[in-house]
Amino acid sequence: MEQKEMIDLLRQVASGTMDVEQAALKLKEEPFEDLGFAKIDHHRAMRQGVAEVIYGEGKTPEQIFRIAEAMKEKGQKAVLITxxxxESAIYVGERLELQYDEVSRIGFIGEAPIKDGDGKIVVATGGTSDIPVAEEAARTAETLGNEVIRLYDVGVAGVHRLLGHLDELMEARVIIAVAGMEGALASVIGGLVDCPVIAVPTSVGYGASFGGVSALLSMLNSCASGVSVVNIDNGFGAGFLASRINHIERRTKE
Structure with missing residues (x-):
C-alpha cells in the first residue's frame, strides 16, 4: 500500500463510504506476506514512500518471479529488481511483462513512472569500465521518477572532458560520481558544485586498488565538502539516495 492509497482509505472512513472494520481489516492484511522463503514488506511504500525492491543476486529465477507476482497481486504498480x-530475466519475462537491461542488471515490471523529481540527477563516471555500476544508479533513479543525465568517461586522467560539461554539473540537483582506481572524480566534482555529491567507489582497477577499497578510502577522505559515500559498487544505493534528495521539495509541499 502506497501513502496515497492509505490517505484515500482514511478519507473513505471519514466520509462514511467505508466502515472502520473494513479499513482495519485492509490494513491488517497489508503489513507483510510470508512466502516461506521470503517475507514481503507490503507496507514499505506507506512508511518510506517507495515500495520494497527485490535484490536478485542469490535468488533463483522462480523465487524472483514469485516475489514479483505477489507484489503485483497486492496492487504494487511497479516492481524494481536489482x-x-x-537467466532470471528470461524466466520472469516469460511470465510477467519485464523490462530488462543487461548492462545494469536492472529489471522493471509495471507502469513507467512520472518524472516528478524537483530537478535533474547527473550520473558521471571516471571511465567506461564504471558504466555498469553507473547504469544501476541511473536506472534506479529513473524508475523512482527522476530525470537523469549521463556523463560517462569524464575521469581526472583527462579532466578537460569533465570541464566540458560544467553547465550540466552546475544545473544538477544531485550528482552521483562513480569511479574506481584512485576515486578522485568525486573530489573534483565536489569542489566545483553547490549540490550534494554521492560518491560510488567501484571495484575497477589494478591490484593495489584492492577491489575498490582504494577508491572507497579516497572518497571517504575527500577534502571537498558535501561529498557522501556509499559502498563499493552500490549503484542502487546511490540512485535511491539521489532520488530521496531530489524529491525533498515535492514532499515538503505535499
Whole structure:
C-alpha cells in the first residue's frame, strides 16, 4: 500500500463510504506476506514512500518471479529488481511483462513512472569500465521518477572532458560520481558544485586498488565538502539516495 492509497482509505472512513472494520481489516492484511522463503514488506511504500525492491543476486529465477507476482497481486504498480542475471530475466519475462537491461542488471515490471523529481540527477563516471555500476544508479533513479543525465568517461586522467560539461554539473540537483582506481572524480566534482555529491567507489582497477577499497578510502577522505559515500559498487544505493534528495521539495509541499 502506497501513502496515497492509505490517505484515500482514511478519507473513505471519514466520509462514511467505508466502515472502520473494513479499513482495519485492509490494513491488517497489508503489513507483510510470508512466502516461506521470503517475507514481503507490503507496507514499505506507506512508511518510506517507495515500495520494497527485490535484490536478485542469490535468488533463483522462480523465487524472483514469485516475489514479483505477489507484489503485483497486492496492487504494487511497479516492481524494481536489482542484480538480476540473464537467466532470471528470461524466466520472469516469460511470465510477467519485464523490462530488462543487461548492462545494469536492472529489471522493471509495471507502469513507467512520472518524472516528478524537483530537478535533474547527473550520473558521471571516471571511465567506461564504471558504466555498469553507473547504469544501476541511473536506472534506479529513473524508475523512482527522476530525470537523469549521463556523463560517462569524464575521469581526472583527462579532466578537460569533465570541464566540458560544467553547465550540466552546475544545473544538477544531485550528482552521483562513480569511479574506481584512485576515486578522485568525486573530489573534483565536489569542489566545483553547490549540490550534494554521492560518491560510488567501484571495484575497477589494478591490484593495489584492492577491489575498490582504494577508491572507497579516497572518497571517504575527500577534502571537498558535501561529498557522501556509499559502498563499493552500490549503484542502487546511490540512485535511491539521489532520488530521496531530489524529491525533498515535492514532499515538503505535499
Amino acid at each position: 542484480r538480476m542475471n540473464k
